[in-house]
Amino acid sequence: MNVHQSISGAPVEEEAFFLMSNLRPKDTGLPMVVWISHRGHARHHARVKVCRTPGDRIDIDDLAVVGIRPAPTLIEGPLDSASLKLVQRWITLNEATLIGYWDGELSTGDMFQNLKRI
Numbered sequence: 001m002n003v004h005q006s007i008s009g010a011p012v013e014e015e016a017f018f019l020m021s022n023l024r025p026k027d028t029g030l031p032m033v034v035w036i037s038h039r040g041h042a043r044h045h046a047r048v049k050v051c052r053t054p055g056d057r058i059d060i061d062d063l064a065v066v067g068i069r070p071a072p073t074l075i076e077g078p079l080d081s082a083s084l085k086l087v088q089r090w091i092t093l094n095e096a097t098l099i100g101y102w103d104g105e106l107s108t109g110d111m112f113q114n115l116k117r118i
Contacts, residue, residue, distance in 0.1 A: 020036060021108055023036065023115070025055065030087060030090055032051045032053065033055075033057065034050050034051070036048050037101075038101065038104050039102050046068040046099055049065055052078070052083070064076060064077035065077060068099065069099070089118055096114075097114040100114070
């Protein structure tokens with residue numbers, strides 16, 4: 001097994017998406033899908049992945065990464081200013097829920113119940 005494959009043989013990044021919860025526009029009020037996850041074995045701080053394509057489309061090849069703390073900040077990938085501002089507003093509104101989920105203190109069901117739409 002090389003360092004870029006998981007035990008299942010799938011690329012690590014691809015398998016990581018199966019461990020994430022995808023939140024569609026109807027869940028968040030955002031115009032695009034975002035992904036959130038538990039910390040798991042991550043070596044980075046809490047973040048969300050944002051599909052740059054509007055709508056319910058789930059395209060893991062067209063995304064940006066936005067960090068949650070200390071303030072919502074674009075970490076990777078391009079994201080237009082208007083979309084970034086909306087995502088930052090949504091993260092700020094849901095910071096406690098996102099961090100609780102990241103830290104494993106909230107189940108997926110609890111996270112959905114606590115999530116606020118913008």
